Amino acid sequence: MGSTQLPPGTDETLAATSAAVAASGEPVEMVQLLGPDGKLGTDPVFSDYAKRIDPEKLRVFYADMARIRRFDQEATALQRQGELALWVPLTGQEAAQIGSAHASQPQDYIFPTYREHGVALVRNVDLAELLKQFRGVSNGGWDPRGNNFHLYTLVLAAQTLHAVGYAMGIQRDQKLAVAGDSNDPKAAVIAYFGDGASSEGDVHESMVFAASYDAPVVFFCQNNHWAISVPTEVQTKVPLANRAKGYGFPGIRVDGNDVIAVHAVTEWALEHAREGRGPVLIEAYTYRVGAHTTADDPTKYRELAEEAAWREKDPLERLEKYLRTEGLADEAFFEQVQADGDELAKYVRSTTHGLEVPDIRDSFANVYAEAHPLIAEEQAWFEEYSAGFEADQEAAN
Amino acid sequence: MATMTIAKAINEGLRASLKSNPKSLLMGEDIGHLGGVYRVTDGLIKEFGADRVVDSPLAESGIVGTAIGLALRGYFPVCEIQFDGFVYPAFNQITTQLAKIHARSHGRLTVPVVIRIPYGGGIGSIEHHSESPEALFAHTAGLRIISPSNAHDAYWMIQKAIECQDPVIFFEPKRRYWLKGEVDVENAGLSEDPFKAHVVREGTDATIVAYGPLVPVALAAANAAIEDGRSIEVIDLRSISPVDFDTVEESVKKTGRLIVAHEAPTFGGIGGEIAARISERAFLHLEAPVIRVGGFHMPYPVAKVEEDYLPDIDKILEALDRSLAY
Numbered sequence: 001m002g003s004t005q006l007p008p009g010t011d012e013t014l015a016a017t018s019a020a021v022a023a024s025g026e027p028v029e030m031v032q033l034l035g036p037d038g039k040l041g042t043d044p045v046f047s048d049y050a051k052r053i054d055p056e057k058l059r060v061f062y063a064d065m066a067r068i069r070r071f072d073q074e075a076t077a078l079q080r081q082g083e084l085a086l087w088v089p090l091t092g093q094e095a096a097q098i099g100s101a102h103a104s105q106p107q108d109y110i111f112p113t114y115r116e117h118g119v120a121l122v123r124n125v126d127l128a129e130l131l132k133q134f135r136g137v138s139n140g141g142w143d144p145r146g147n148n149f150h151l152y153t154l155v156l157a158a159q160t161l162h163a164v165g166y167a168m169g170i171q172r173d174q175k176l177a178v179a180g181d182s183n184d185p186k187a188a189v190i191a192y193f194g195d196g197a198s199s200e201g202d203v204h205e206s207m208v209f210a211a212s213y214d215a216p217v218v219f220f221c222q223n224n225h226w227a228i229s230v231p232t233e234v235q236t237k238v239p240l241a242n243r244a245k246g247y248g249f250p251g252i253r254v255d256g257n258d259v260i261a262v263h264a265v266t267e268w269a270l271e272h273a274r275e276g277r278g279p280v281l282i283e284a285y286t287y288r289v290g291a292h293t294t295a296d297d298p299t300k301y302r303e304l305a306e307e308a309a310w311r312e313k314d315p316l317e318r319l320e321k322y323l324r325t326e327g328l329a330d331e332a333f334f335e336q337v338q339a340d341g342d343e344l345a346k347y348v349r350s351t352t353h354g355l356e357v358p359d360i361r362d363s364f365a366n367v368y369a370e371a372h373p374l375i376a377e378e379q380a381w382f383e384e385y386s387a388g389f390e391a392d393q394e395a396a397n
Numbered sequence: 398m399a400t401m402t403i404a405k406a407i408n409e410g411l412r413a414s415l416k417s418n419p420k421s422l423l424m425g426e427d428i429g430h431l432g433g434v435y436r437v438t439d440g441l442i443k444e445f446g447a448d449r450v451v452d453s454p455l456a457e458s459g460i461v462g463t464a465i466g467l468a469l470r471g472y473f474p475v476c477e478i479q480f481d482g483f484v485y486p487a488f489n490q491i492t493t494q495l496a497k498i499h500a501r502s503h504g505r506l507t508v509p510v511v512i513r514i515p516y517g518g519g520i521g522s523i524e525h526h527s528e529s530p531e532a533l534f535a536h537t538a539g540l541r542i543i544s545p546s547n548a549h550d551a552y553w554m555i556q557k558a559i560e561c562q563d564p565v566i567f568f569e570p571k572r573r574y575w576l577k578g579e580v581d582v583e584n585a586g587l588s589e590d591p592f593k594a595h596v597v598r599e600g601t602d603a604t605i606v607a608y609g610p611l612v613p614v615a616l617a618a619a620n621a622a623i624e625d626g627r628s629i630e631v632i633d634l635r636s637i638s639p640v641d642f643d644t645v646e647e648s649v650k651k652t653g654r655l656i657v658a659h660e661a662p663t664f665g666g667i668g669g670e671i672a673a674r675i676s677e678r679a680f681l682h683l684e685a686p687v688i689r690v691g692g693f694h695m696p697y698p699v700a701k702v703e704e705d706y707l708p709d710i711d712k713i714l715e716a717l718d719r720s721l722a723y
């Protein structure tokens with residue numbers, strides 16, 4: 001096991017069997033608490049973490065998963081109607097996102113890729129703002145500092161290094177704070193990325209840095225099985241979680257469609273990071289049920305049977321079963337969730353139409369933080385050029 | 398003669414190369430079973446198998462770096478970078494390795510790698526899907542950079558690129574992928590230098606130089622200028638590095654005026670190089686300064702304002718007016 005920190009309350013044997021770290025090449029075990037049948041199982045390590053989730057919180061998990069799925073449908077429809085240039089659907093990955101995001105604390109900083117709409121929801125990002133990028137009116141949308149939720153990153157894996165650097169900043173702040181006796185809560189960072197992105201060199205380098213400096217970062221890889229048309233097997237021969245061992249920190253594979261297990265595992269990992277014990281890699285084993293984006297056609301590269309098999313493991317359905325059989329939510333609750341979803345969809349639809357179309361002048365405005373003569377010159381040219389058209393227009397009238 | 402789109406022409410060109418050269422192979426993200434996100438490699442994996450059409454891991458540095466190794470071993474790899482904005486993870490391999498191996502080995506080694514990059518804007522896409530980074534590569538010695546503007550050239554230029562012993566970056570004008578044109582598959586019709594610039598329209602009052610996606614725009618501007626009684630010559634550069642300055646110079650000696658148009662930002666772009674060279678070589682023939690029409694010094698803007706960013710007919714006509722006013 002080397003010197004890496006095990007989940008609390010475990011010895012090496014347990015850790016190995018409870019899937020914390022498996023040797024590369026060996027079949028990896030997967031942490032699962034809530035099975036597809038809606039029944040709650042146990043795990044020697046993570047059950048303790050699951051116990052922290054009270055019924056109210058479980059209902060919030062369900063409501064958030066349902067709302068973000070509804071949002072996803074609405075955004076897909078908006079794209080089909082030409083209101084968005086592109087949409088990146090998340091259906092199937094709700095538990096991975098909602099479970100992990102709820103495990104974070106407000107002071108934790110999150111670096112998403114571009115599919116983390118569920119994480120954005122939990123972080124209270126206005127979902128209409130989130131659509132700006134896909135509508136082609138902004139290259140960002142929200143204020144990343146407002147919710148400690150960074151901008152989406154389209155160049156795959158680039159953000160994993162930023163996450164580690166940010167985490168290194170947190171470490172330094174903590175040292176400064178100790179000297180200055182601050183009461184700020186300890187913080188960690190989560191970096192989201194996909195199984196495809198895990199092949200990029202940046203992911204490797206980010207893990208090297210994180211390990212070298214024990215940076216308080218949780219690498220959260222959503223293994224949704226496909227990088228556009230390329231299956232995970234082309235990216236890695238060993239379970240992704242196993243890679244962590246090579247860097248010298250714990251790797252955990254968790255059932256990404258089990259919101260309870262995802263929450264438990266992420267909470268453990270974040271505590272581990274915040275307490276200064278270094279990084280953790282979580283591989284959320286899940287599935288992208290729909291297309292990669294609205295520009296993609298999955299029938300070209302995968303079997304319908306595979307999709308169908310994964311639909312059986314649907315994250316919402318299994319939590320619904322559990323809530324119902326345990327009597328933790330009644331019909332009125334589910335009706336309310338549906339109504340809230342419709343409300344959200346309506347809000348998103350109306351605000352999308354209203355998103356302001358920018359002017360090219362806005363694009364000149366923020367190229368540099370300080371004045372730059374070339375920008376001024378080009379903008380002046382543009383003003384003169386546009387004025388010429390207006391003059392022509394007037395002359396014609 | 399066959400009529401096909403530029404995308405299909407590249408597909409056919411790749412097919413021809415894969416057939417004629419058993420050591421040629423394609424590699425890139427999603428190029429196999431999906432046929433590439435633009436379907437440029439559609440059907441090739443079925444015909445040639447997974448060794449010749451490689452669905453690679455998602456790693457651009459890996460794609461180009463291993464292509465270099467394959468080339469050193471005698472292969473002719475053709476890499477696809479999925480979008481312009483995603484070439485940067487491979488930038489190191491391209492500029493520090495691929496470009497320099499021939500020189501560093503005192504000519505003993507060649508690395509005939511082709512890198513295909515769909516580039517340019519005008520498709521209403523999101524960030525990193527609309528950039529024109531050609532100048533970044535043109536600045537690096539050791540790379541050849543070409544960009545076809547029509548189906549016939551696309552069909553032949555990709556094959557010539559694969560045959561070329563030097564590394565070639567093949568910039569594909571993605572917004573023209575569906576532009577149809579006639580392709581003479583029997584006869585390239587290219588001169589001895591396959592990447593010599595091509596005078597696509599003759600004229601006497603001014604010359605417009607463009608390449609790739611802007612060639613149709615330059616032609617449309619030249620047609621519009623007829624209304625004002627102007628006769629405009631249009632040159633399709635075809636090759637961005639090297640630039641065929643002779644053809645441009647010859648044209649300018651006839652017309653006395655030069656406009657260079659490209660989508661990439663004007664500052665530090667290829668247009669500046671052409672303007673400087675032509676000023677040196679044909680100063681006494683110029684009746685006006687060379688005028689550049691290009692993108693602004695800003696990150697490629699969001700789709701809703703890209704029309705204001707992209708050089709269009711009006712911007713070229715405005716430049717022509719300015720030139721002709723001297």
Ligand SMILES: Cc1ncc(C[n+]2csc(CCOP(=O)(O)OP(=O)(O)O)c2C)c(N)n1
Pocket residue numbers: 115154155156193194195196197198224226227228288292426455457479483486
């Ligand atoms: C550096 C880079 N290369 C290529 C792309 C194009 N691209 C966008 S998403 C994608 C697949 C990503 O798969 P994965 O990392 O598994 O995440 P998922 O989209 O499945 O969530 C590709 C190839 C990109 N965005 N960035």
